[in-house]
Amino acid sequence: MTLLSISELHKSFGDRPVLTGVSFQLRTGEKVGLIGPNGSGKTTLLRAIAGELPADSGEVRLSKQAGVGYLPQKPPVMGGETLRRHLERAQKPLRKLEIEISRLEREISSCPPAESTRLNRLLDRYGKISVQFQQQGGYELESRLQWVALGLGFSHSDLDRELSRFSGGEKTRAQLAALLLQAPDLLMLDEPTNYLDQQGLEWLERYLIDWPRSLIIVTHDRFFLDTVVGRILFLDRGSVKSYPGNYSSFYSLREQERLTQARAYTRQQKLIQKEEKLIREAKADERSKRQASSRQKRLQRITPLELPERKAGFRLDFNFRGRSGRRVIEFQGVTKRFGVRPLFENISFEVRWGDRVALIGPNGAGKT
Structure with a gap:
């Protein structure tokens, strides 16, 4: 569909x-x-x-x-709402069902047995909404909220922080x-x-x-x-x-297309160049003029092919052409705090000439 x-x-x-x-x-x-x-x-x-x-x-x-x-x-x-409130609003349809279920439970518990018609009507609606709530994962609202938040890198304490901060x-x-x-x-x-x-x-x-x-x-x-x-x-x-x-399939197909287009473009350019040369070198007699005119009309009917764009390239030269010591960077017991919050403490390492280093870590770990 x-x-x-x-x-x-x-x-x-x-x-x-x-x-x-x-x-x-x-x-x-x-x-x-x-x-x-x-x-x-x-x-x-x-x-x-x-x-x-x-x-x-x-x-x-x-x-x-x-x-x-x-x-x-x-x-x-x-705005100034907390992360938890923001995520709960995203669950609004299910939250409304949850409220409706609670309301029906109160009405059912307070409904006199003598009012059987009203009680049956309440029980019927309660059953339908409960099934809908369960099928849409309503009973896992809070666990699902926390699972998504934590999965995307938030902590439990982040749920009570204001988004404006x-x-x-x-x-x-x-x-x-x-x-x-x-x-x-x-x-x-x-x-x-x-x-x-x-x-x-x-x-x-x-x-x-x-x-x-x-x-x-x-x-x-x-x-x-x-x-x-x-x-x-x-x-x-x-x-x-x-x-x-997926992307790998696309890349393979795209390269095949690019190669095919490039070959077709090259063939067409050779044909055009050949015809143009024959037109330029045509003799002055009537027969040669008619042939040149016919070739010119054929060229005018050709739909020019576009030359496939060349893939953009990027090259980094890491070769060093000056003088340097073998030890390029050295950290000895380095500590950094923001206020009372320690970002890292007593870090020691060195980067030596020719090293290629990747700096990785969770968001907020202090890479920058």
């Missing part, structure tokens, strides 16, 4: 076209990765689907009553946690791994593998895409092309 249908979507900013006829469909329960060069319009497309940004033309159609959740790259503006990265993680608890029919995540440490990243991977609803992810983490998605949407030069499989 189709959950989302995009048809001929166009969007420009001033005289700069960003989306030029984007069309694709997304099935219920399908997980796709949306990738493309920086500035190709990935965030613009997500915002158009979420209804935050009107398109110039085209159509975005969602299944009737389908809910959409969108995590932007930039940290959201949040959170850093930008913490606010983004809080919004991600709320969306996971909200469980919309279509979840769209724009660079969700930016503010996650390795442990949080691995937790989110496992969570999204089991995610039963539709999912669109924008991320530069190809390993994350390999683990989570089953289709790639490649956005480039204003349009989208769909590739089956």
Whole structure:
């Protein structure tokens, strides 16, 4: 069943076209990765689907009553409520059922046995709501809230902190946690791994593998895409092309396409050059002029092929061309605190000439 249908979507900013006829469909329960060069319009497309940004033309159609959740790259503006309250609001439909169940229990307990008709009506409604509450995981509301919060790197004490005191990265993680608890029919995540440490990243991977609803992810983490998605949407030069499989499958298919396009372009260029040379060197007699005119018309009918863009390359030269001692950095018993809070204590290590070191650790461990 189709959950989302995009048809001929166009969007420009001033005289700069960003989306030029984007069309694709997304099935219920399908997980796709949306990738493309920086500035190709990935965030613009997500915002158009979420209804935050009107398109110039085209159509975005969602299944009737389908809910959409969108995590932007930039940290959201949040008020003074606590993290716990923020996450509980994401569970609002189930919280309302919980309140209704409690109300019905009070009415049932106070209903006189003589009022059998009213009692049966209350018991019938109580049974239906209880089944609905159980099927939607209502009896695990608190444990689920804590599981998601802790999985994304928050501590138990963070649940009672005010969001206004959170850093930008913490606010983004809080919004991600709320969306996971909200469980919309279509979840769209724009660079969700930016503010996650390795442990949080691995937790989110496992969570999204089991995610039963539709999912669109924008991320530069190809390993994350390999683990989570089953289709790639490649956005480039204003349009989208769909590739089956994960990122590795896409990369293989894309390389084959690039090679095929390059060969076709080279063949066409050789043909054009050959025909142009024959036209230039045509003799002055009538027969040669007719042949040159015929060749010129053939050239005009040729649709020029585009040369595939070369893959961007980046090279770092770590070779050192000066003088240096063998010991580049040395820490001896270094301690750092913020107020009364110790960040690290008595750290000792050294980095020697030629070492290549990775500095890793949980969020807030003090890497920066």
